[in-house]
Amino acid sequence: MFSKILIANRGEIACRVAATARRLGIRTVAVYSDADAGARHVAACDEAWRLGPAPARESYLRADLILDIARRSGAQAIHPGYGFLSENEAFARAAAAAGVVFIGPPPEAIAAMGSKSAAKTLMQRAGVPLVPGYHGDDQDPARLAQEAGQIGFPVLIKASAGGGGKGMRVVERAELFDAMLASCKREAKNAFGDDAVLVERYITRPRHIEIQVFADTHGRCVYLFERDCSVQRRHQKVLEEAPAPGMTEERRRAMGEAAVAAARAVGYVGAGTVEFIAEPSGRFWFMEMNTRLQVEHPVTEMVTGFDLVEWQLRVAAGEPLPAAQEALRLRGHAIEARIYAENPDKGFLPSIGALRHLRTPPAVAFTVAEGGADGEPAAVRIDSGVREGDAITPHYDPMIAKLITWGRDREQALARMALALAGFEVVGPSTNVDFLGRVVRSDAFARGEFDTGLIEREKAVLLPGPGQPSLLLRAIAAAAVLAGEAGEAAEAARARGRHDPWDLRNGWRPASTLRRTLHFSMAGEACPVEVEYAPRGWTVRDGEQALCLAGLTAAPGGHRIRGLAGERAFEAGAVFEGEALHLFTPEGHFALGYAPPLAHVGEEAHDGGQLTAPMPGKVIALLVQPGAKVARGQPLLVMEAMKMEHTISAPADGEVSSVRYGVGEQVAEGAQLIDFVPR
Ligand code: ADP
Ligand code: ADP
Ligand code: MG
Helix, strand or coil: CCHHHEEECCHHHHHHHHHHHHHHCCCEEEEHHHCCCCCCCHHHHEEEEEEEEEHHHHHCCHHHHHHHHHHHHHCCCECCCCCCCCCCCHHHHHHHHHHEEECCCHHHHHHHHHHHHHHHHHHHHHHCCCCCECCCCCCHHHHHHHHHHHCCCCCEEEEECCCCCCCEECCCHHHHHHHHHHHHHHHHHHCCCCEEEEEEEEECCCCEEEEEEEEEECCCEEEEEEEEEEEEEEEEEEEEEECCCCCCCCHHHHHHHHHHHHHCHHHCCEEEEEEEEEEECCCEEEEEEEECCCCCCCHHHHHHHCCCCHHHHHHCCCCCCCCHHCCEEEEEEEEEEEECCHHHHHHHHEECCEEEEHHHCCCCCCCCCCCCCCCCCCCCEEEECCCCCCCECCCCEEEEEEEEEEEECHHHHHHHHHHHHHCCEEEECCCCCHHHHHHHHHHHHHHCCCCCHHHHCHHHCCCCCCCCCCHHHHHHHHHHHHHHHHHHHHHHHHHCCCCCCCHCCCEEEEEECEEEEEEECCCEEEEEEEEECCEEEEEEEEEEEEEEEEEECCCCCCCCCEEEEEEEEEEEHHHEEEEEEEEECCCEEEEEEEEECCCCCCCCCCCCCCCCCCCCCCEEEECCCCCEECCCCCCEEEEEECCCCEEEECCCEEEEEEEECCCCCCCCCCCCCCEEEEC
């Protein structure tokens, strides 16, 4: 086994790899960019070496610098994590040439699966079922359009070099093909430096089911069952679970054996994932193979009891696989939620900024017993690469953490997930936490009858938009203020060393009852809450409705409050920040304005229809010229930010008076892009 490895990645996966290395007594070398000098992964390793400036191209993608650091630090092997250089054939070759073990498959296997088109050709030969489509070399638009016609609409155009759900376009009708092809090629060129595409039949209502495979250098190859990753947005996974709901033993075996055949066909070694698209009927087809550890590998670890990073290290060190196929068993059910800094209400646009407040639900430390455990694994596992105070920057993936729960069955795993999500608090960037909670609690998901279209179809339920603050929410807001005042009063009394009845904040006043109005605001609207002191607590009123608050307690030194609202026991997080009060309640995260003690006019909410850059990025296409008359919703400009295309559209019918940036120019967040006169 190695005594020292270099981890060529950042964030949660770097921390994840470091945790296993530490458990095995292997020393770790971190690398970091200037944006990450104080990052969690740097602290998680035994050594940390600087790579360069923040952009990945100048840091985490600098194969030459990483190999140089490996040599100078004496690391015997490199774990590439996922993303960055993990599927880079040249890097794997260069590592081998430098005498450092690349903890991943042979370069030839990476190359074989690197292009989705070439991989499909290979798989066809290996007898693995393929989605009907065209994956040839001829990239003439007319040829592609003709192939699409033959396949039959709807079709999916995919970047051969694609990944992370980028570079894909669903085309519903023949007339739309050319425009979609151009847009797909543009995104592919930009994101992957290669605009080759393939065209496939677009399977309606499919499931994404993938098989985890593992091979060693002694000719053994096994499958560690499936993961169902059908809950997706923008073709990217949101929730992943194992086993797949409704999976039968026969189908599991058939898919497992097809995946092993795919791996064997390319001489695979190490951890890999074969992704299939499946119909409810049970038919399944190969989509692609990811030649690395997958983001969602923890669910497989929870249901098999094996540490996949340990397996990777053992295989890379030349040891045989720790277990044979017959020894692998599934136990219980695991589900993973990817917690992203993004705004589900704005089309899941990534969000950036400092994590000014971060609380994760209590987790049981992740431990996997040697050789697979028979006991129950942790009920809640959190894989995170950030701490409170760290920032989500536009330079890297906006993932905050992965939350994984395990249960004896799916129902228990889901219930634990819903509870854990309710305890996850972030103040700073927007997050998808509430959205995930709604998905997990939704009927369609809970029944286990869903497909990759779930989010799109259930939008109305999953993205309900801002609602009226409920009486419970108002009561919790009032409770936060009252508990805070009580805490301050107690503090003041302690400081003075005596008890003064005027310090009491529970409403007691000589010979009177107390009524107060607390002036909150929500999304710019005044939201007054009337509270009245009652013998056993406070009564909160809204017209006819009244709710009694009792037993308010604040966790010492913390920000969580507990109490009874009527008969309902609640626990909520309350974070005061200037004139904002962030409440984390069983109904979700709410940002309220609170101005003690006078009424406060809420701030204007951020506008939606402006022609400004939603985040820092680059202009990649200009679709109008000054003077152009445009219709509401018409695309005006396309920018690329955080590895995604964003189209800026006309907020109303009108005329473009000037265009402030050209193609290729960088723009700052909030920069005015286009001047526009509505008609
Ligand atoms: P990536 O490299 O971006 O992961 P994939 O080929 O794995 O690309 O596809 C990503 C997702 O897009 C899949 O999980 C699936 O939801 C959807 N998808 C891919 N191919 C098809 C298809 N032929 N029909 C329907 N959906 C598809
Ligand atoms: P998978 O197919 O493994 O589920 P995706 O393709 O959705 O994963 O995501 C892999 C992507 O994760 C990479 O392409 C990259 O954008 C992103 N990524 C890379 N490094 C990190 C990291 N350290 N933390 C979080 N995300 C990362
Ligand atoms: Mg994929």
